[in-house]
Amino acid sequence: MLIVYCLVIAIASLYGGWLPSIIRMTHLRMQLILSSVAGVMLGVATLHLVPQAVHMMQSLEAAMWMLLAGVLFMFFLNRIFHFHQHATAESQTRDANRQDHSHCNHEVSNANPQELGTRDVSSVGLLLGMTIHTLLDGVALGAATLAHVDNQWSATGFSVFLAIALHKPLDAMSVTSLMAARRWPASKIALANVAIALTAPLGVVLFSWGVGTPTANNLGLIGGVMAFAAGAFLCISLGDLLPEVHFHKHDRLRLSAALLLGIAISVLVEMLPGHTHRVPDPDASKKPPAVDSLGL
Secondary structure, three states: OHHHHHHHHHHHHHHHHHHHHHOOOOHHHHHHHHHHHHHHHHHHHHHHHHHHHHHHHOOHHHHHHHHHHHHHHHHHHHHHHOOOOOOOHHHHHHHHHHHHHHHHHOOOOOOOHHHHHHHOOOHHHHHHHHHHHHHHHHHHHHHHHHOOOOOOOOHHHHHHHHHHHHHHHHHHHHHHHHHHHOOOOHHHHHHHHHHHHHHHHHHHHHHHHHOOOOOOOOHHHHHHHHHHHHHHHHHHHHHHHHHHHHOOOOOHHHHHHHHHHHHHHHHHHHOOOOOOOOOOOOOHHHOOOOOOOOOO
């Protein structure tokens, strides 16, 4: 299942990086996608990751500390590298041209602070921040899937996969759009796109190799990673994606409907048959099979 998840995420990320050259992403389309993805990530964090983390760590307080750590880590990571810049390719190019013009004429721009923040982003810093963020996505996917290793399938793992698969194309698009606006060579843009696509699977491999299947000794660790990932998802959805659409006076009904649609998707995954937040028993394979009342 993890192999399938990794392949789909890699393909989705590659597609997102190539999307600006295939489809014209209008402002409204981008805002609708951001709203729906924010809803999915918000639902996954609160309905899937947090309950499972609490069960595995057997401590609400410890889970909340890890969740807080995830929020703060993602906040400062984005504050340093500014990697969540979900502008359309046209606006990225327009901002880059304005920046070049202001440098040539030594003029002070009268643009608003949000536009200045977008223009001052470094392509290298954006790529580095996105790499760390994507690597953590892979670690979260590995933890959420391995948490239910004794089940036939993991709804928590599937929900995390869904959130990453929907969000990663936007991340790749932001990197490639900015690099294109800064007139990077096409070969380097393609290389960056491939690197982002492979980073999440790398995180899965590293976590699976380092932690492995749940045991009595690492259940708390896996639960802590899931709580940390929940904090990161909350920070992304509430701190990065939703503010970009919250202050828009136009299309409020459509953007709100897209947000509710994303939450509804996470709720539907929560309601799938066989889903439970019980703690896996690492020693289940060592126990003798249960017998009925007749001893058969």
